[in-house]
Amino acid sequence: MAPWALLSPGVLVRTGHTLLTWGITLVLFLHDTALRRWEEQGKLLLPLTFLLLVQSSLLLYLAVSLMDPGYVNTQLQPQDSAAKEEQTAMVPQIYPVRRCRYCLVLPPLRARHCRECGRCVRRYDHHCPWMENCVGERNHPLFLAYLTLQLLVLLWGVYLAWSGLHFFRPWSQWLRSSGLLFATFLLLLIFSGVAALLLGSHLYLVAQNTTTWEFISAHRINYLRQHPGNPFDRGLARNLAHFCRWPSASWENLWAEDQEEASSQTV
Incomplete structure (x- = not known):
């Protein structure tokens, strides 16, 4: 060192x-x-x-x-299907996926680039200066x-x-x-x-299945900006299950389900 x-x-x-x-x-x-x-x-x-x-x-x-708070893998290997799936970020097509201008990867839904850490973090919550680390999915x-x-x-x-x-x-x-x-x-x-x-505050956010970043910056986030509510909120029990990383659907699937429910209600 x-x-x-x-x-x-x-x-x-x-x-x-x-x-x-x-x-x-x-x-x-x-x-x-x-x-x-x-x-x-x-x-x-x-x-x-x-x-x-x-x-x-x-x-x-x-x-x-x-x-590791949940860094998005930036080293894509051809034989690594998991990394490939993460990099291509299979988000519903109606959601405009943007390549991170710093990492040059297609981040998964709810990921965000942290300038202090220099990496994209899955389910980014915030960068904690007292920890000198991000708080994310992991x-x-x-x-x-x-x-x-x-x-x-x-x-x-x-x-x-x-x-x-x-x-x-x-x-x-x-x-x-x-x-x-x-x-x-x-x-x-x-x-x-x-x-x-x-x-x-974090107990409240967990109960709502949202993050600090999403709660504060919903008006600037593409997948939340024109959404009437929180597309990831499925009730307290399921929200806690997602937070504790029990087997569950991906964020992309939850987001798509919410869009389908919203569409069916407007018909």
């Missing part, structure tokens, strides 16, 4: 996240919080559970940020699991930080003894709010 690769945005962001995670955990253990009291009372199960959740959230973060379920676990850890951390904040006067002395813990409490509170908003 070249030395400058260690200074790439991805390495810096993931290293920063890891250091921040363990730094906050260390602050909670070093101050007089419930973690310290549990440890002193011999109640080791709760501190160990907290550490396990922190470690699990960190591993999930690294898994989502490092895995890692979106894990991303949702990470948000859920991270929110649980953050809320527990908020409680632990608050449990160690013993306010007293003079304030200058309190600030010297508890200033770092108070800053940690505020940081955890902000992160908890952001994680809760992200989790709530």
